[in-house]
Amino acid sequence: MLDIAHTPPAPKVIAGAKQDWELVIGLEVHAQVSSNAKLFSGASTTFGAEPNSNVAFVDAAMPGMLPVINEFCVAQAVRTGLGLKAGINLTSAFDRKNYFYPDLPQGYQISQLYHPIVGEGEVIVEMGEGIARRVRIERIHLEQDAGKSIHDMDPHMSFVDLNRTGVALMEIVSRPDIRGPEEAAAYVVKLRQIMRYLGTCDGNMQNGNLRADVNVSVCRPGDYERYQESQDFSHLGTRCEIKNMNSMRFIQAAIEYEARRQIGILEDGGTIVQETRLYDPDKGETRSMRSKEEAHDYRYFPCPDLLPLEIEQAWVDDIAAALPELPDAKKARFMSEFGLTDYDASVLTADVDNAAYFEAVVGGGSDGRDGKLAANWVINELFGRLKKEDHTITETPVSADQLGGIVDLITKGDISGKIAKELFEIVFTEGGDPAEIVEARGMRQVTDTGAIEAAVDKVIADNPAQVEKAKQNPKLAGWFVGQVMKATGGKANPKAVNQIVAAKLGL
């Protein structure tokens, strides 16, 4: 692993009417485990199925049904823990969290309060070159997701779909180490990135596969440092928890609003009531979820249906040995192996699919392509073009092989950079093998000096006045180069043209 010394970013400071305030933020991220079947039943986890079709009797909490744990979900949680450099608990246990809601047929959620499967870890959240926040992870536990209630299909009824009921979630709990709205969003982005590399959560926020509860409090400058020294929470303000947000933008907006709300109360001489709040994206504000307060009495107790979960160190070691290269390591390698800039390496490693595409283009070993050239084409041409079409990398019409073919033609000198862009456009819109297109459409760069000389001679012969001017002002040679390029349909090798024009004009 790379071990670059980072400078922590400055905490966000909000100026109140009376004084400055700082933010203290901790997150609970709920990440849906990527698996075929649910945590405790054999029903499918596929999104978007017919309502109540991905439901087994276990999920519907029919009397007498017993949960049987999906071992792959356990492996996924362990994999995630290892990816966050966290300790794995070889013995963990499941508890019942009791509350009453229509989309929770059991009347309790099976979770891990007392003995989570993953212990303390960390995430390095980069906030700029050389600037990063180290966010400590307190724990990750496995739990069941609830179903989905739909309130807008009927004026008097709520409709309940249990397809999501019992799907495995990982709840990733951070310490209150995050000091601003941007950091909070960047932390979620980083978690998502790592989990997508690990293949443990697809990170699809729109489908609700990644959601965050955010704990926000405010304190006076200096109080946070006192908390850090003593780990005594009494130095920090009372926190409020904003529930269930599934967009980076909402997370930031909700924190910003909530911090200002708390500052307003404190500066008016009031006190913050610890409570659960909901962010309303339409109004851009948070509001109290009073209904949840009473239900907060969860009466946890060990789940009598499940023995403790015991796993073997050797099994954990096997998972650790098979971990893929993670974003930080991959970025460092792209910089050292291919000489890419910090920015380019960040762009290429931002998502696991981007990185895989780039690696397929650049190839490997002795016949690998030039990394910088490949990076340039992937980032500037392909990503730029995809963005224009609103496509993601997985929807690219240009395969890594095709783009690699274009890069090869440039490297061999078969086509000029300008022609390469035309070729790319053809491959993007029409498809086809780049080398064959170049042959079939006569796009090959003319390096035959005889042909170029003939073209130069003609331009000189046709423009005697310009020749005279160019002799006075050598900068005009560029005009001749342009004319020759035009005459050859852009296929002449620009370097050769430059040399021949200069020689023929006697410059």
Added chain:
Amino acid sequence: MSIDSETAAKVAKLARIRVEDDALPALAAEFNTILGFIEQLGEVDVDGVEPMVSVTPMRLKRREDVVTDGDIQAKILSNAPDAREGFFAVPKVVE
């Protein structure tokens, strides 16, 4: 620990079980009897004793990550007092 009528009412409400006011004192008394018994168990010194989760040595049973169940929408909904368009229909829950 002592349970009064007010706590008994709260527990009943959390469990969504209706208990008439005049039945609460008796319910509270029953709770107290049960809790008293548990408190008595608490007198046993279990320092250094691992909790026993099973009489015979047993390992938590695992399943493979294979879809083996589901696609029984009609059966899942068959006991529902009200179901529409494949959903359970329940009295409006307002947040």
